[in-house]
Amino acid sequence: MSESQVYPQPAIVLATLNAKFIHASLGLRYLLANMGELRPFTTLREFTIARAVEEIVEDLLATFDAQAEAGLRIVGFGVYLWNVRQTEAVIRRLRERCPDIRVVLGGPEVSHELDGQEIVTLADHVITGWGDVSFPALCRKLIAGRNSVAKVVVGEQPPLDQIALPYVEYSEADLVHRLVYVEASRGCPFNCEFCLSALDRTVWRFDLECFLVEMRNLYERGARHFKFVDRTFNLKTESAVRILRFFLERLAVGTESSELFLHFEVVPDHLPERLRETIALFPPGVLQFEVGVQSFNSAVQQLISRRQDMARSEANLRWLADQSNVHIHADLIFGLPGETLESFAQGFDRLYALKPHEIQLGVLKRLRGVPVIRHSEAYGLVFDLEPPYAVRETSSLDRETIERFIRLARYWDRIANSGRFKVAMPLLLENGVGESPFYNFLAFSDWLWKRTGKTCRLSPESLTDALFDYLVERGLPRRQVEDALLADYLASGARGSPATLKARLPKLEIRERNRQKLASRQAAHGVSGPGR
Numbered sequence: 001m002s003e004s005q006v007y008p009q010p011a012i013v014l015a016t017l018n019a020k021f022i023h024a025s026l027g028l029r030y031l032l033a034n035m036g037e038l039r040p041f042t043t044l045r046e047f048t049i050a051r052a053v054e055e056i057v058e059d060l061l062a063t064f065d066a067q068a069e070a071g072l073r074i075v076g077f078g079v080y081l082w083n084v085r086q087t088e089a090v091i092r093r094l095r096e097r098c099p100d101i102r103v104v105l106g107g108p109e110v111s112h113e114l115d116g117q118e119i120v121t122l123a124d125h126v127i128t129g130w131g132d133v134s135f136p137a138l139c140r141k142l143i144a145g146r147n148s149v150a151k152v153v154v155g156e157q158p159p160l161d162q163i164a165l166p167y168v169e170y171s172e173a174d175l176v177h178r179l180v181y182v183e184a185s186r187g188c189p190f191n192c193e194f195c196l197s198a199l200d201r202t203v204w205r206f207d208l209e210c211f212l213v214e215m216r217n218l219y220e221r222g223a224r225h226f227k228f229v230d231r232t233f234n235l236k237t238e239s240a241v242r243i244l245r246f247f248l249e250r251l252a253v254g255t256e257s258s259e260l261f262l263h264f265e266v267v268p269d270h271l272p273e274r275l276r277e278t279i280a281l282f283p284p285g286v287l288q289f290e291v292g293v294q295s296f297n298s299a300v301q302q303l304i305s306r307r308q309d310m311a312r313s314e315a316n317l318r319w320l321a322d323q324s325n326v327h328i329h330a331d332l333i334f335g336l337p338g339e340t341l342e343s344f345a346q347g348f349d350r351l352y353a354l355k356p357h358e359i360q361l362g363v364l365k366r367l368r369g370v371p372v373i374r375h376s377e378a379y380g381l382v383f384d385l386e387p388p389y390a391v392r393e394t395s396s397l398d399r400e401t402i403e404r405f406i407r408l409a410r411y412w413d414r415i416a417n418s419g420r421f422k423v424a425m426p427l428l429l430e431n432g433v434g435e436s437p438f439y440n441f442l443a444f445s446d447w448l449w450k451r452t453g454k455t456c457r458l459s460p461e462s463l464t465d466a467l468f469d470y471l472v473e474r475g476l477p478r479r480q481v482e483d484a485l486l487a488d489y490l491a492s493g494a495r496g497s498p499a500t501l502k503a504r505l506p507k508l509e510i511r512e513r514n515r516q517k518l519a520s521r522q523a524a525h526g527v528s529g530p531g532r
Contacts, residue, residue, distance in 0.1 A: 010143045011067040012042040013060060016078035016107075017049045017086050024174050026181040026229065027078050027107065029166035030132050038139055041067070044169070049082065053089045057097060060090075064101070072102065072143055076135055079107040079119065081367065081388050088119040095122060102142055106131040106155070108196055109387075112369025114152065129155035132163045160186070160206050167214045175223045182218075184211050184243060188231040191305040192294070193372040194333065194364055197231050198305070208239055212246055219250060225261045233264040237272050244278045251286070265290045268313035276319065284325040291317065291330045291356070296347030300338045304372060314354060321355040328356040334405050335364035335391035337372070337379035341401055345438040352429070352437045358417045361409035363402070364391040408445040410455040415467075416441075420460055420492045423484040424467055431476060444470055461496040464489055468500040 012035070014028045028044055035042045043063050047056050064073050075094070077087050091103055104125045111128040114120045127134050134155040141149050170180055185205040188197035215226070226247075234240045247262060268291045271279075279287065293313065295301055301308060320326050330351055334344055351359060366373060366383040375381060380395030390406075393399050415421055421428075428444060429437035448466055452458065464485050471481045486501055497505055 009067065010038065010041050010071055010139065011064050011073045012038060012139055013045055013063050013073075013075045014042060014078075015045045015047070015060060015075055016080075017047045017051070017056070017083040017090070019049060019082050021048055022178050024170065024178045024181060025078055026166065026183070027131070028076075029169040030163065031076065031106075031135050032169050033164040033166040034132050035136050035139075038136060038143075049086045053086070053093055056090050057093045060094060061098060064098075073098075073100070074102045074104060074139055074142060076104040076106060079105050079109045081109055081365070084109045084119060084387055088122065091119065091122045104135065104138060106135060109368060111155075123151075125149065125151055125153060127153045127155050130157045131155050133158050160204050161210075165206070165210065165214050167218050170218065170223070172221070175218070175221055179225055179227045180218060180223045181227050181229050182215065183229045184208070184233070184239060185230045185236075189235070190232070190307060191371075193304040193306075193374075194294075194336065194367075194370055196367050196370055198371055199369060203232060203235065205236070205239065208242060212242070215243075215246060224259045227263040228265065231265055232267050234266045234270055234275060237270075237275050240275055241278050244275075244282075247286075248278070248281055251283070260286050261288070262286060263288045263290065265292065268293055268316055269309040270312075271316040271319065276324075279320075279324050279326060282325055285327075287325065288327040288329065289320065290360075291320075291328060293317075293330050293347075293351055294333045295336055295339060295344075296350050297336075297339055297343045300336050300343070303338050303375065304336060314350070317351075317354040317356065327358075329358045329360055330354075330356040331360045331362060333362050333364055334409070335394060335397060335402060337375040337381060337394065338396065339394075340396045341405075345436055345442075348438040349436055357419075359412070360417070361405075361412055363406060363409070365389050366391070404442070404446065407449050407455050408442055411445050411448060412441065414458060415463060420463075420494075421467065421485075421488045422491070423487045424471070424481070427471055427476060427481065427484055428467065431471070431474060459496065460489070460492060460494045461498040464498040465500050468498075 014031050016025050016028055018025060025044075025046055028046070032039070032042060032044050043066075045059060045063055047059070060075060077091065079087055094101060094103070102125070103123045104127065105119065105123045106127040110117065110120060110123075110126050114126060114128075120126055125138060127138065134153055137156075138149065138153055167180075167182065174180065183206070185203050187200035187203045188195070189201065189203055191198045191201065218226075233243075247260065251260060264287070266289045294306065296310060298310070317328065317330065320328055332344070332348060332351060348359070364372070364381075366381075366389040373381070378395075380393065381391060382393040383389050383391050392402060416425055429440050431440070434440070447470055449455070451466060452462075468481055468485055472478055482500065482504070485498070486504055489498065489501060489505075
């Protein structure tokens with residue numbers, strides 16, 4: 001008799017609280033795919049952090065109750081920076097409602113510095129590190145009634161060919177409504193001290209042929225949005241080219257480019273000619289690159305063990321912006337040890353000049369286990385005690401300056417990264433307190449905060465009016481500012497009525513409605529519109 005035949009029927013639930021519905025947990029699907037003989041007794045349940053605790057608990061209990069004859073009941077939670085407090089509340093309430101449930105935790109937030117974590121105290125077991133095979137193994141031990149299982153289990157890291165790939169676990173609804181997360185590799189060879197991947201020190205790659213078979217299956221099932229979570233997708237040129245060409249072949253056989261979307265995280269200073277040639281073949285709207293620049297300050301880079309050829313990075317970013325159809329997200333981190341407001345501003349201005357489509361502005365966070373904490377005393381790093389553990393003060397940046405930057409980052413996201421003000425942005429960034437785009441936007445940020453006292457719930461109309469007032473106050477001609485904001489507002493598709501544009505909007509809106517009515521009438525008679 002096999003070991004699996006002597007187990008009483010268990011009920012196992014894999015659960016997590018995602019930041020948004022559109023996100024689907026890749027980690028939990030790995031666990032589900034590797035449950036082996038326990039797979040028929042295992043259920044995946046995903047929630048969002050906005051969901052009420054009581055509703056989540058009721059859902060979990062109902063899931064367990066669906067297996068009326070079940071013996072031991074086990075729930076495994078994926079715990080991350082963004083959901084730790086909400087998950088803690090769920091577990092506490094779940095314990096009150098059903099004390100006999102065995103709670104197992106895993107994920108980056110509970111893989112390091114466990115002492116003193118309330119959520120760890122509430123759990124029966126914690127798996128640190130890789131859980132692909134360790135969670136199923138732990139479940140087998142618990143079901144078999146073994147009493148000597150340790151509370152903290154160090155996750156086993158098997159060869160990648162011994163891990164079942166998870167992609168069949170994406171449902172048809174997932175493929176239609178959610179981002180499909182995939183990975184061709186794990187780990188990172190770099191040692192950037194603000195990142196948990198600094199602990200990996202190497203890259204492990206899945207068998208490329210097996211991976212592409214899985215991508216083909218996903219594609220044939222209807223998946224069109226693929227978000228690669230590899231930390232260094234382009235590091236191995238041959239693999240990157242093979243994967244990109246796999247998707248190019250799908251475009252060549254009739255897929256509309258508007259249907260396919262591919263997101264990759266790339267190393268900025270590695271873009272060899274063969275990779276460039278392949279990237280250049282993609283039409284607009286398909287490729288999105290997240291480019292981790294983080295800092296242009298060479299002294300800061302050296303301090304945090306970040307190796308990056310900045311001249312080559314700039315050349316590659318310039319090529320991507322000027323000679324490819326890639327949508328570029330470039331990242332900068334504020335608050336790194338040794339970084340000043342002035343040096344960050346210089347780096348921002350260098351990056352802005354390279355014309356990425358979006359500049360993602362983040363604040364340094366003290367992730368559990370990251371090496372950057374070793375600089376705390378020497379560089380005065382003070383972090384929030386609550387998630388997301390953002391830096392609050394450094395020896396180079398006081399609290400007020402960091403608060404100013406946080407406001408700036410939120411405004412930047414609403415105004416610049418939103419793409420709603422493409423015509424007006426150059427007026428704002430290139431006309432102000434000086435020649436620095438960063439300081440010009442900082443001045444506007446300070447002005448907008450004084451005017452509104454808030455960084456959220458700002459409508460496109462209120463932002464349009466604010467930009468108009470600010471730019472006119474700065475001495476720009478009213479007609480020039482109005483023309484720029486009018487072009488932006490019409491292009492955005494917004495349907496409100498900013499006060500500053502009200503005099504010019506009615507006629508244009510009537511004209512637009514008439515144009516749309518004509519286009520609909522033409523379509524009804526089988527007549528193509530202009531340019532088709």
